[in-house]
Amino acid sequence: MKRYDEQKELQEVICNQCGKKLKVEKGILMEGILEVRQNFGYFSGKDGLTQEFDLCEECYDRLIDGFVIPVTQKEEFL
Ligand SMILES: [Zn+2]
Numbered sequence: 001m002k003r004y005d006e007q008k009e010l011q012e013v014i015c016n017q018c019g020k021k022l023k024v025e026k027g028i029l030m031e032g033i034l035e036v037r038q039n040f041g042y043f044s045g046k047d048g049l050t051q052e053f054d055l056c057e058e059c060y061d062r063l064i065d066g067f068v069i070p071v072t073q074k075e076e077f078l
Contacts, residue, residue, distance in 0.1 A: 001054055015056035034060045
């Protein structure tokens with residue numbers, strides 16, 4: 001979950017899963033997170049609903065550890 005100030009500068013990022021407050025310096029997030037913004041469409045039970053959440057890296061790792069099929073991965077430097 002992200003909070004912005006009146007100038008729309010990032011103020012705070014909190015992991016939705018564990019509640020950990022992530023490091024933000026001068027409006028820049030200084031940690032890796034999973035950012036999800038999902039808009040559900042016609043064939044879902046949530047038609048027209050948009051949901052958002054953020055996970056810290058530890059919660060992300062716990063999530064993918066439960067996958068039956070591992071994530072696909074490759075090294076990329078953005
Ligand atoms: Zn977390």
